[in-house]
Amino acid sequence: MTALLELDSVQAGYGPTSVLHGVSLSVPAGGVVALLGANGAGKTTTLRAITGGVRWNGDIRFEGRSLRRMSTEEIVRRGIAHVPEGRGICTELTVDENLKLGSHLRRDGAEVRKDYDRVFEYFPVLKERRRLSASTLSGGEQQMLALARALLMKPRLMLLDEPSLGLAPIVVRSIFQIIRSINEASGVAVLLVEQNARIALDLSSTAYVLEVGRVAVHGDSAELQGNESVRRSYLGY
Amino acid sequence: MLQRIRTAPPRYWLVAIVVIFFMGFPTVISSFQTSLWTQALVLAIAIMGLNILVGYSGQLSLGHGAFMALGAYTSAILAHRYKLDYLITIPIAALLTGLVGFLFGIPALRLSALYLALATFALAVVTPSLIKRPDALTGGVQGILVIQPDPPQFAQDTFATVTGTVMSSDQWIYYVALFCALLLFWVAWNLVRHRPGRAMRAIRDGEVAAAASGVNIAGYKTMAFGISAFYAGTAGSLFGLATGFVSPDTFPVSLSIQLLVGAVVGGLASIPGPLLGAIFAYFLPIESNQWVPSQAWIPAQIASTVKNAGPAVSYGVVLIAIMMFAPNGIVGLVNSGYAALNRRLRGAGDRETGQMPPDPQTV
Amino acid sequence: MQEFLQQVVSGLAVGGIFASLALALVLIYNAMGLVNFAQGEMAMLATFVAYALVNRGMSYWIAFPVALVLAFGGGIVIQRIVIRPVERAPILTLVIITLGLATLLNGLAGFVFGYVPRSFPSPFSAQSADVLGVFVSYRDLGVIAMSGLVLLAVYLLLQRTTVGLTMRAAAHHPEASRLLGVQVSWMLGLGWGLASAVGAVSGIMVAPILLLEPNMMQSIIIYAFAAAVLGGIESPLGAVVGGLAVGVTINLAGAYLPFVGGDLQLAVGLAIIIAVLIIRPNGLFGRAAVRRV
Numbered sequence: 001m002t003a004l005l006e007l008d009s010v011q012a013g014y015g016p017t018s019v020l021h022g023v024s025l026s027v028p029a030g031g032v033v034a035l036l037g038a039n040g041a042g043k044t045t046t047l048r049a050i051t052g053g054v055r056w057n058g059d060i061r062f063e064g065r066s067l068r069r070m071s072t073e074e075i076v077r078r079g080i081a082h083v084p085e086g087r088g089i090c091t092e093l094t095v096d097e098n099l100k101l102g103s104h105l106r107r108d109g110a111e112v113r114k115d116y117d118r119v120f121e122y123f124p125v126l127k128e129r130r131r132l133s134a135s136t137l138s139g140g141e142q143q144m145l146a147l148a149r150a151l152l153m154k155p156r157l158m159l160l161d162e163p164s165l166g167l168a169p170i171v172v173r174s175i176f177q178i179i180r181s182i183n184e185a186s187g188v189a190v191l192l193v194e195q196n197a198r199i200a201l202d203l204s205s206t207a208y209v210l211e212v213g214r215v216a217v218h219g220d221s222a223e224l225q226g227n228e229s230v231r232r233s234y235l236g237y
Numbered sequence: 238m239l240q241r242i243r244t245a246p247p248r249y250w251l252v253a254i255v256v257i258f259f260m261g262f263p264t265v266i267s268s269f270q271t272s273l274w275t276q277a278l279v280l281a282i283a284i285m286g287l288n289i290l291v292g293y294s295g296q297l298s299l300g301h302g303a304f305m306a307l308g309a310y311t312s313a314i315l316a317h318r319y320k321l322d323y324l325i326t327i328p329i330a331a332l333l334t335g336l337v338g339f340l341f342g343i344p345a346l347r348l349s350a351l352y353l354a355l356a357t358f359a360l361a362v363v364t365p366s367l368i369k370r371p372d373a374l375t376g377g378v379q380g381i382l383v384i385q386p387d388p389p390q391f392a393q394d395t396f397a398t399v400t401g402t403v404m405s406s407d408q409w410i411y412y413v414a415l416f417c418a419l420l421l422f423w424v425a426w427n428l429v430r431h432r433p434g435r436a437m438r439a440i441r442d443g444e445v446a447a448a449a450s451g452v453n454i455a456g457y458k459t460m461a462f463g464i465s466a467f468y469a470g471t472a473g474s475l476f477g478l479a480t481g482f483v484s485p486d487t488f489p490v491s492l493s494i495q496l497l498v499g500a501v502v503g504g505l506a507s508i509p510g511p512l513l514g515a516i517f518a519y520f521l522p523i524e525s526n527q528w529v530p531s532q533a534w535i536p537a538q539i540a541s542t543v544k545n546a547g548p549a550v551s552y553g554v555v556l557i558a559i560m561m562f563a564p565n566g567i568v569g570l571v572n573s574g575y576a577a578l579n580r581r582l583r584g585a586g587d588r589e590t591g592q593m594p595p596d597p598q599t600v
Numbered sequence: 601m602q603e604f605l606q607q608v609v610s611g612l613a614v615g616g617i618f619a620s621l622a623l624a625l626v627l628i629y630n631a632m633g634l635v636n637f638a639q640g641e642m643a644m645l646a647t648f649v650a651y652a653l654v655n656r657g658m659s660y661w662i663a664f665p666v667a668l669v670l671a672f673g674g675g676i677v678i679q680r681i682v683i684r685p686v687e688r689a690p691i692l693t694l695v696i697i698t699l700g701l702a703t704l705l706n707g708l709a710g711f712v713f714g715y716v717p718r719s720f721p722s723p724f725s726a727q728s729a730d731v732l733g734v735f736v737s738y739r740d741l742g743v744i745a746m747s748g749l750v751l752l753a754v755y756l757l758l759q760r761t762t763v764g765l766t767m768r769a770a771a772h773h774p775e776a777s778r779l780l781g782v783q784v785s786w787m788l789g790l791g792w793g794l795a796s797a798v799g800a801v802s803g804i805m806v807a808p809i810l811l812l813e814p815n816m817m818q819s820i821i822i823y824a825f826a827a828a829v830l831g832g833i834e835s836p837l838g839a840v841v842g843g844l845a846v847g848v849t850i851n852l853a854g855a856y857l858p859f860v861g862g863d864l865q866l867a868v869g870l871a872i873i874i875a876v877l878i879i880r881p882n883g884l885f886g887r888a889a890v891r892r893v
Contacts, residue, residue, distance in 0.1 A: 051779060076781040088776035090769050101769055101780045104762050153780070297692050299699065344878050351635055352877050354695050355829070356870075358637065359822050363870045366863050490818070494703055501696060546710035553704025560697045561686055 004029040004189050005050070005062050005080075005157055012042075012049045012056035019045045021213040022058065027157065030187045032180075034200040034221060036235065037210035043193040044085050046210070047159045050191075051075050051082045062157070077105060081155035085162060087146040091135035095126055098134050098145055102152035112152070118185075119148040122178050140171040147175070151182060157189045158182075164196045172196070176203055197235040201225045209234045255512075259415055264400045268407045273523065275411045275479045278418045279472050281515035284499040285425050286468025291497075292505030293429055294461035295441030297350055300357030302492035303364040304466045308334045308473030309483045313381040314374060323386055323478055324413065330474035331467050338466020342459035361493040365485040380484025383477045385410060414475050418512075421468060426508050428464070437461055438506070491549070495519075498552050501559050504566030513567050521555075522548035605734040607855050608848055613740035614809075614823075615847020616747025617802045621817075621824035622831065622839035623754060624799035629833050631771040631791035632687070634694050638701035640821030642678070642796050643803030644814060645705050646671035648713050650804050651720055651812055660723045664804060668797045675796025679789045687788070709814040720807035743805050750801045751840055754794070758836070767791055819866050823850065826872040832886020841884065846872060 003026040012020040020042045027033045035043050049056040052072040060067045067075055076082065081102075090098055099119070103112050120127040123144040129137065137145060143163055150158050163179070164172040176199055183190055194200035201207055201221045208218040209230070217230055224230050259278075263271040287301050311330035316323045345353050368375050375381065388396070388409035396404035428434055436457045439447040448454055477483040495518050503514025525547050530540045563570050621639060628636045636642075650667035654660055682701060686693060724742030728735040758764035769777040770787035778784050802824070803817060810816050827846045831838020849872065850865045860868060876883060 053775075072778040073781050073783050076779060082779045084776065084779060088773070088779055090773045090776055092772040093765070093769060097765055097769075100762070100765055101777070101782070104766060105781050149780070291692075295692075297695060344874075347881065348877055349881075350692055351633075351695065352829075352881065354637075354692075355635055355825055356873055356877055358699075359825055359870045359873050362818060362822050363866050366866055370864060491703075494699065497696065497699070542711055542714060545715055546707040549703050549707025550711060551707075553700045553702070553707055556700025556703065557682060557697050560689075560693050560700065561682075564693065 003027065003061075004031075005191065006060070007046070007050070008059040008061070010046070010049055010056050010058035010060060012045055012054045014054065019054075019213055020049065020056070023210065023213070023215055025208050025215065025218065027189050027191050028206075029156070030183070030189050031206065032183055032190045032192065032204045034197075034204035034207040035191060035193045035210065036195075036197050036200060036207055037216075038236075039195075040212075041210040042213040043210055044161055047082060047084075047161055047191070047193060050159060051080060076153070079154075079156040080159065081150035081153045081157070082159040083146045083150050083161060083163070085165075087142050089134050089137075089142050089145055091133070093134055094130070095132055095134050095137070095145060096130040098149055099126070099130075099152055102149035103154075106152075106154060111154070115152055115154065119151055122151075122181070123148050140167050140175070143167060143171075143175055144178075147178065147182075151186075151188075155188055157191065159191050159193075161193045162195060163192070164194060164199065172199065179203065197231075198225075201235075256419065263408045263411045264402070268405050271405075271411050272407045272479060273519075275407070275414045276476065277515050277519040278411075278414045279475045279479055280496070280499060280519050281512045282414075282418050282421055282475070283469050283472035284496055284503065284511040284515050284518075285421060286465040286472065287496050287500045288503075288505060288507075288511045289425060289428070289437075289468065290461050290465035291500060292507070292510075293434060293441065294437040294458055295350070296345065296458060296461065297354045298357045298465070299354050299497060300359075300361035300364070300493055301465070301469050301496050302488045302490065303357075303360050304334050304338055304469035305473030305476060305492065306364055306368060306483075306488035307337060308470030309477040309487070310368065310375055310381070310473075311470070312474035313383050313477050313483045316383060317381050323383065327413075327417070327471060327474045327478075331471040334470020334473070335463045335467030338469070339459055339463030341466070342462025345462060346455055346458055358490075358493075361490045364488055364490075368485040368488070376484075378485060380482060380487070381477075383481050383483065385478065385481050410478055414479065417471055417475060421471065422508065422512070425468075429506075429508070433457065433460065494552060498556055502555060502566050504568030507566070507568040510566055510568045517567075518552075521551055525551065602734065603855075604852075606736065607851050609734060609736045609744075610740050611848035611851030612844055613743040613847070614806075614851065615827075615844035616744050617805045617843075618820065618823045618827045618846050619840045619843025620747055620750055620802035620805070621799050621820060622827035622843045623751060623836055624795040624802070625824055625828045626831075626833060626836050626839045627754075627791055627795040627798065629828070630836075631767075631788050631795075632683075632694075634691065634698070635825075635828075635833070636795070637695065637698040637821075638678075638705060639795065639799050640803075640817030640824070641702045641705035641709070641814075642671070642675065643799040643801075643820075644817045645709055646674070646796070646800030647720070647803035647807050647812060647816070648709055650800075651713075651718065651807070654721060660721055667804065668800055671800035672793040672797040675793035676789045678796070679792035683792065684785065684788075687785075706814050713814070715813055717811035717813040720804075720812045722808035739808070746801065746805060750798060754798055754836070757794070763790070767794075819869075822866060822869045822873075823847075826869040826876075828883075829873050829876045830883055832883030835883070835885035838883055838885035 005027040007023055007025045009022040009024050010020055011018060011022055023042065023046055035046060037043050045054060048054045050060055050067070052067065052070060052075050062078060062080060090101065106112050125141055126145060126148055134142065134145060160179070163175055167175070179190060180203055182188060192200055192204060201224060204221045207221045207224050209216045211234065217224065217234060262274065283301060283305055287298065290296050290298055308330040311333050312323060312326040315321045315326040315329060348356065369377050385406045386409070387406055388404045392409055392412070393404050396408070436452045439450065439452050440454055440457055444454055499514035499518035500511060501514070502517050503510030503512065526544050529535060529543045529547065559566060621643060624639050625636060628634060646667050649670050650663050653663035653666060678701065682697060686697060722739055724739045726737060726739055728737045729741065758768060766777065766782045767787045767790055770782050770784040771791065774784045802820065806820055807816065823846050827842035828839050830845060831842030846869065850868050853860045853868045854862055854865045
């Protein structure tokens with residue numbers, strides 16, 4: 001499989017503090033990759049580097065083209081949907097308007113309508129609340145809205161930053177179920193940042209474990225899950 | 238809001254030179270020039286007041302012309318109607334304006350920085366029409382004439398002994414203004430390097446942190462307003478004395494803008510800043526108005542337009558340019574130039590003693 | 601009663617003018633948490649442009665939209681050149697810059713057009729019509745209609761179009777919007793352009809009443825401040841309601857309160873600003889203010 005996204009010894013940080021000290025990873029087209037690690041390991045910063053939210057050195061390539069010196073808007077328009085930490089819901093707007101923001105750059109009207117149907121199939125609750133302000137949604141519903149909006153961007157890669165954060169276990173399970181179906185149905189690749197290693201390893205085929213800004217371990221998700229010492233020292237279960 | 242500037246220790250010899258310069262100045266220039274410099278000094282006092290409020294306590298007032306108007310009219314009315322000696326009315330006007338400023342500062346506490354700017358700007362715009370209304374008291378559109386006092390005997394004698402010439406009333410007023418300016422700059426300098434100054438700067442740099450370290454925020458913010466208005470009131474009172482006349486049109490909104498220009502150009506949160514800023518803001522339009530019509534190649538019609546529009550254009554450009562490129566004003570430029578020079582001379586080793594480079598995105 | 605109603609109607613007419621300028625203020629406040637002190641002067645300059653066009657023989661109804669388009673472009677240019685470099689600066693820096701801009705534009709207008717007040721044409725006849733027993737001048741009705749049209753257009757643009765949607769998203773959630781491919785900085789530029797055009801309407805509407813000169817908007821901006829503050833500075837609807845309320849209030853105060861008369865109407869505007877800020881700082885339609893630090 002050819003790599004859709006490649007990070008090549010990426011260094012990044014905020015002002016004088018450096019957070020990533022040379023992270024390399026790759027996401028194959030259509031694949032699901034988990035990015036694990038403790039708080040402060042640099043998972044979120046890695047995602048932010050990909051969409052141009054922090055300055056970085058090294059190289060990041062998407063579909064073979066370097067993302068160097070591209071603005072966030074340009075990167076996103078190339079086909080990367082980034083659901084940030086805290087979900088990035090526009091609480092001033094309605095549910096419908098949030099969804100429209102996802103599809104506002106697309107010109108394929110008929111396809112867009114189909115995608116809306118699909119999205120409402122995954123998340124029927126959003127259809128019921130279309131006209132309500134997004135601020136009235138619960139945490140789980142906001143996460144669904146963020147996923148739905150990302151899907152409407154028709155990306156080839158989705159960056160998901162802790163979709164399980166702050167949600168009840170049962171909601172987490174259903175959301176991960178949907179992420180799996182989305183991946184299987186539309187072939188969109190997923191780079192998933194998670195604290196909840198167990199569920200992330202279940203979903204992903206490959207995983208990287210970050211430790212203070214470096215890749216400590218990486219490999220096949222099932223293998224990592226089976227490896228007792230990796231589980232003990234890095235994944236905490 | 239403001240970069241914390243590590244100013245070099247005051248250079249007393251420099252202060253002494255400046256003081257001697259200003260003392261001797263009127264003996265060598267014309268009476269007309271003297272009265273211009275009187276007004277520049279008066280402006281410096283008002284700008285120092287604004288600087289205490291904006292630069293040190295972080296509250297933006299766009300309406301300090303209104304406080305000047307209050308001081309000027311207090312003095313003019315007391316001198317004109319109640320026949321008080323004008324010099325005695327100066328502290329009265331200052332205290333009254335200070336009190337009003339203090340009271341104004343109480344509701345101002347509730348306003349965000351933006352709303353305070355908006356309300357004070359509205360005040361500045363409305364001031365002339367507010368003055369016109371009680372015309373029995375303020376003389377309406379006509380305003381009030383201020384009789385400029387003759388120098389008292391002791392001043393005449395001293396002046397005659399030192400210079401061998403007779404002291405004019407303009408010169409006497411100049412020295413009155415200079416005395417007030419020196420006194421008030423000295424007070425401001427003492428204020429900002431002691432407890433109140435530290436407290437105000439702490440509030441400016443973050444109210445939550447300041448409150449957490451036990452600073453009485455409401456107290457210091459209203460105090461800053463009171464002191465600031467006290468300065469503006471003094472300046473207004475002196476302004477009436479210097480020009481011999483107060484009227485509603487002496488205090489248009491452009492006066493408040495002129496004060497802001499002076500404060501910003503000189504350098505907020507500095508002591509020499511207001512003096513430099515006042516000289517700049519006062520003489521810029523005067524000099525350009527003299528220079529432009531004197532140029533033969535500029536057609537008379539254009540020259541007269543430049544004369545009218547020039548101050549506004551140049552003030553506008555200066556405000557924008559300073560805020561964009563040199564937010565610490567002239568003093569900031571001098572300090573950072575000095576620090577850069579120092580670093581050059583001593584090598585890059587002692588960053589600590591140099592001034593922090595001004596951040597282009599701070600006031 | 602008759603006279604009272606007439607006062608109310610002409611209050612609504614000037615209120616519509618205040619509402620346009622207040623709406624312009626609200627648009628920029630929503631885009632970047634800033635009160636644009638130069639809004640009035642921008643409108644004044646656009647009015648001079650319209651004047652110059654009409655003076656060169658262009659018909660009023662062509663000059664009007666042309667001036668608005670130029671004002672729109674001018675707003676974008678100002679945002680690109682003056683505002684964008686200091687976008688993230690503290691609010692006081694931005695306020696001082698817009699004040700500098702106001703001063704600069706005022707001087708430029710004086711430089712180019714001089715300070716002699718000029719009469720500006722009104723497309724509406726000065727005659728009155730009998731509307732349900734109240735005599736209303738066509739001029740007032742025209743101003744009300746024009747203001748209403750502009751406000752409706754802005755509403756439709758913001759609420760019903762994709763551009764409007766992305767503008768709102770960029771204003772409230774710049775980071776999230778960027779991740780959705782919205783070009784946030786250009787949206788701010790569009791916001792300035794839109795505000796500039798909306799403000800220009802107020803200038804062009806008020807010029808026949810006040811006579812055109814560089815300081816024409818100085819009092820109007822105070823009323824617009826009052827309107828925006830009264831309505832709640834982040835609420836477009838509030839700006840409209842506030843504008844109408846301020847217009848009617850100052851008209852009635854001028855007519856029926858002897859100590860106010862014509863020359864203290866501006867003080868009424870100041871009084872409204874201060875009263876609202878102290879009693880109800882969020883205005884009629886505003887939510888609890890978020891302080892931008």
